[in-house]
Amino acid sequence: MELVDTHCHLDIEECFPRFREVLLRARAASVHTLIFPGVDQARWQRLIGLCRQEEGIYAAPGLHPLYLSRHRPEHLEELEVLARRGGIVAIGEIGLDYFVESIDRTAQQLLFEEQLRIAASSQLPILLHVRKAHDRVLATLRKKRFSCGGIVHAFNGSLQQARQFIQLGFCISVCGTITYNRARRIRGIASELPQEALVLETDAPDIPPASHRGESNLPEFLPEILDALATLRGEPHELTASYTTANARRVLGLAG
Numbered sequence: 001m002e003l004v005d006t007h008c009h010l011d012i013e014e015c016f017p018r019f020r021e022v023l024l025r026a027r028a029a030s031v032h033t034l035i036f037p038g039v040d041q042a043r044w045q046r047l048i049g050l051c052r053q054e055e056g057i058y059a060a061p062g063l064h065p066l067y068l069s070r071h072r073p074e075h076l077e078e079l080e081v082l083a084r085r086g087g088i089v090a091i092g093e094i095g096l097d098y099f100v101e102s103i104d105r106t107a108q109q110l111l112f113e114e115q116l117r118i119a120a121s122s123q124l125p126i127l128l129h130v131r132k133a134h135d136r137v138l139a140t141l142r143k144k145r146f147s148c149g150g151i152v153h154a155f156n157g158s159l160q161q162a163r164q165f166i167q168l169g170f171c172i173s174v175c176g177t178i179t180y181n182r183a184r185r186i187r188g189i190a191s192e193l194p195q196e197a198l199v200l201e202t203d204a205p206d207i208p209p210a211s212h213r214g215e216s217n218l219p220e221f222l223p224e225i226l227d228a229l230a231t232l233r234g235e236p237h238e239l240t241a242s243y244t245t246a247n248a249r250r251v252l253g254l255a256g
C-alpha cells in the first residue's frame with residue numbers, strides 16, 4: 001500500500017523540530033509521498049529546501065489568505081519566479097476565508113486572483129483553502145477560466161459545491177474530520193463522491209483524527225483517515241488507498 005498525504009505542514013520547524021523522525025514514521029505507516037503547502041513567504045525557502053533534500057516530498061508554496069497582513073506585493077513577484085523556475089508541484093495554499101470575518105475580503109480576492117494568474121501562467125495546479133466562501137471561489141475560478149485543476153483541501157462545503165469543483169477539474173480532499181461520528185454532513189459527502197475525485201490529507205499538525213483528539217496531528221495517522229473513508233464507502237481499504245493515491249498523482253502531475 002502506498003498513500004499520499006496531499007496536505008501537511010511538516011516544514012514548520014516550531015511544530016516539527018524532529019522533522020526526519022516524523023517523516024520516517026510516516027513512511028513506516030505507508031505514507032510515502034507528502035505535499036507541503038506554503039503559508040507565507042518567510043517559510044518558502046525552508047519548505048523548498050526540505051523538498052529538494054528528500055525523495056517523495058513536494059513543495060506547493062503560496063500565500064495563505066489567513067496571513068494576509070504578512071504578505072507584500074514583492075512576495076507575489078517571488079512566487080512567480082519560483083513557479084517559472086520549476087521544482088514545485090502546485091501553488092498553495094491559496095483561496096478565500098470568510099470564516100474569520102476580520103480579514104479584508106477585497107484584499108483576499110485580489111491576492112487569490114493574482115496567485116491564480118501565476119499558477120495558470122506556469123500551468124500549475126492549486127491547493128485551495130476555502131471557508132464559507134465556496135461559491136465565491138467557484139465564481140472566481142470560472143471568471144478567470146482557471147483550467148489547471150488542483151485540490152480543495154479539508155473540504156467543508158456542500159455536496160453540490162463539491163460536484164462543481166470536480167467539474168472544474170479539482171479533487172476533493174478528505175481529512176481527519178471524517179473520523180468523528182458527529183461530522184455527519186461531511187461523512188455523507190465523502191461517501192457519495194465518485195472515486196476519481198477523492199484524495200487524502202492529514203493537515204498535520206491540525207485536525208487530528210478522533211483517536212488522537214487533542215494531540216498534534218501527524219502524517220502517520222493518515223491510514224486512520226483512509227480506513228474511515230473506506231468503511232463509510234463500504235470498500236476494501238486497499239481499493240480506497242489505490243484510487244486516492246492515483247488521483248493525487250494525476251491531479252498534481254507526479255510520476256508513479
Ligand SMILES: [Zn+2]
Pocket residue numbers: 007009037093203
Ligand atoms: Zn494547511
